[in-house]
Amino acid sequence: MFYPFFDSTYFLVIIGIVISMAASGYVNHTFRKYDAYRSQSNYSGSDAARFILAQSGINNVGVQKISGDLTDNYNGQTKVLSLSEATADSPSVAAIGVAAHECGHAVQDHVNYWPMRLRTALVPAANLGSTLSLPIIIVGVLLSYNQTLIHIGILLFSLALLFQLVTLPVEFNASRRALQILANGQVLTRDEVPMVRKVLTAAALTYVAAALATFLQLLRLIILFGGNRDDN
Numbered sequence: 001m002f003y004p005f006f007d008s009t010y011f012l013v014i015i016g017i018v019i020s021m022a023a024s025g026y027v028n029h030t031f032r033k034y035d036a037y038r039s040q041s042n043y044s045g046s047d048a049a050r051f052i053l054a055q056s057g058i059n060n061v062g063v064q065k066i067s068g069d070l071t072d073n074y075n076g077q078t079k080v081l082s083l084s085e086a087t088a089d090s091p092s093v094a095a096i097g098v099a100a101h102e103c104g105h106a107v108q109d110h111v112n113y114w115p116m117r118l119r120t121a122l123v124p125a126a127n128l129g130s131t132l133s134l135p136i137i138i139v140g141v142l143l144s145y146n147q148t149l150i151h152i153g154i155l156l157f158s159l160a161l162l163f164q165l166v167t168l169p170v171e172f173n174a175s176r177r178a179l180q181i182l183a184n185g186q187v188l189t190r191d192e193v194p195m196v197r198k199v200l201t202a203a204a205l206t207y208v209a210a211a212l213a214t215f216l217q218l219l220r221l222i223i224l225f226g227g228n229r230d231d232n
Helices: 009-033 045-054 093-110 112-140 148-180 193-226
Strands: 062-066 073-075 080-084
Touching: 009 093, 009 193, 045 062, 045 080, 045 093, 073 093, 080 093, 093 112, 093 148, 093 193, 112 148, 112 193, 148 193
Parallel strands: 062 080
Antiparallel strands: 073 080
């Protein structure tokens, strides 16, 4: 009897988990390191966010504090920039960098940055694919390896990878915009900007790791179920 979830290809999933854990650990380590550096401007993350939004001509985005640690996000539908407690009240270089990154997303929204629009449009499809792909594949296996169902399941799972890949340029561009904004010297000094670059680079690696982990999972599904099987 064939057990598809306990086989030699499972090492692909393990590799993905290790990569994701390493990236998460690195971003947390980097944030903690530069969270110890108090900015000379003494701006908190919330102060910096409001200043950057104003300087960018964005007056329809609210800034709020939310619970959690590094749960910072920008919601383009509600026009709200949410900063975690570790970011909102802290005057550290790291906190200002994270706040500036989220402001980068607000700027993307303001200028109709098309990859961000594409990522938003892909959210329903990616969620649907993540939810239904494995159940459909399992049903296909149970129905004597029905290749139509199996291929539909794999195709649905690939939507999650597509979403991850589209996310990469959106996140890198937001960080680039954040660094450009901070380089003018009004919020951070010239010596503090490279510290922020390290924080944002570490954060970007988590998205790369997530895309790679999803690719490895998709590769495993293709290896296990992608080919035609003849069990008769």
